[in-house]
Amino acid sequence: MFGILGVFGVGVSIIIIAIGGGFSGSGPSILHPSTAADLWTVGQGIKQGTVLNYSLTGIGSRSSLINALVSMNFVQDTGSAWKVNFYIHNDSVAKNGSVLLAKQQLTNVGSIDSSFKAYYEPVESSVLSxxxxxxxxxxxxxxxxxxxxxxxxxxxxxxxxxxxxxxxxAGTFDAFTLSYTIGSKTSKIFITHQIPLPVRAEVYDSEGRLQYQYELVGKRLQ
Structure with a gap:
């Protein structure tokens, strides 16, 4: 009898884990499972004319941006990609550049102009990471x-x-916090269904040093 109950109990546990999708904490359950409406995809909802403005400090091994304003203007739908005009400036630099980003995942399409690459890399390793x-x-x-x-x-x-x-x-958002902890530092990224990229982040490296922080400060959603 105990053997039968033991096997049955293991079976129930496996089913619960499978149905819950491996979620932990007070997330979805059998009675309240997640649905397709809960899914978020990078770049969802972008239309021609969408503009996202961020304040950004990004510290990289090759290039950094400190207290910069980054504007991303999705100016042209090329079919499978967006032509995005970037304007990056702070007290010491002002730079414009255009990048093609695939509609799926907003990954780079083609190479980045060499004169713009050093300014784009801190954006790519923070907001776009x-x-x-x-x-x-x-x-x-x-x-x-x-x-x-x-x-x-x-x-x-x-x-x-x-x-x-x-x-x-940039407004008030119904946001979810994505986080992980290394040592004494917890990195957090805030995401909402309302915006196609995160709205705020503060991320640290494995040594506990600030890697980047940013916040959405303005937007135009078509």
């Missing part, structure tokens, strides 16, 4: 796993850990 985490549609639901990062010999999960009303200078 969500492409490396959300390589396919992901659930915006507490407990939903998004990815893992490897530090030394440890695998650290990246999950949705919170749901809140987020106030920014």
């Amino acid at each position: 969500i492409r490396d985490i959300a390589r396919e549609p992901k659930y915006l639901a507490i407990g939903a796993p998004w990815d893992s990062i490897f530090v030394a010999f440890s695998s650290i999960p990246i999950r949705v850990t919170d749901h809140e009303t987020l106030q920014t200078t």
Whole structure:
């Protein structure tokens, strides 16, 4: 009898894990499962004329931007890609450049002009780095796993850990927090169904140093 119950119990546990999609915390359950409406995709909802403006500090090994304003203007639909005009400026630099970004995942199409590359790289490794985490549609639901990062010999999960009303200078958003902790520092990325890229982030490297932080400060959604 105990053997039968033991096997049955294991079977039930496996089914619950499978139905829950591996979620942890107070996320989706059998009674309230996630649906397609909970999925978020990089670049979703972009139309010709969409503009996203960010304040950005990005510190990289090859180039950095400190207290910069980055404007992304999706000016032309080329079929499978967007032509995006970037305007990047702070107290010491002002630079314009155009980049083709694929409609799927907003990945680069073709090469980046050499005169613009040093200014584009801090944007690519911060605001656009969500492409490396959300390589396919992901659930915006507490407990939903998004990815893992490897530090030394440890695998650290990246999950949705919170749901809140987020106030920014660009507006008020119903946002979910994607986070992970390395040492004493917790990195956070805030995502909403309302915007095709994250609205805020503060991310640290494995040594606990600020890697980048940004916030949406203005927008035009078509």
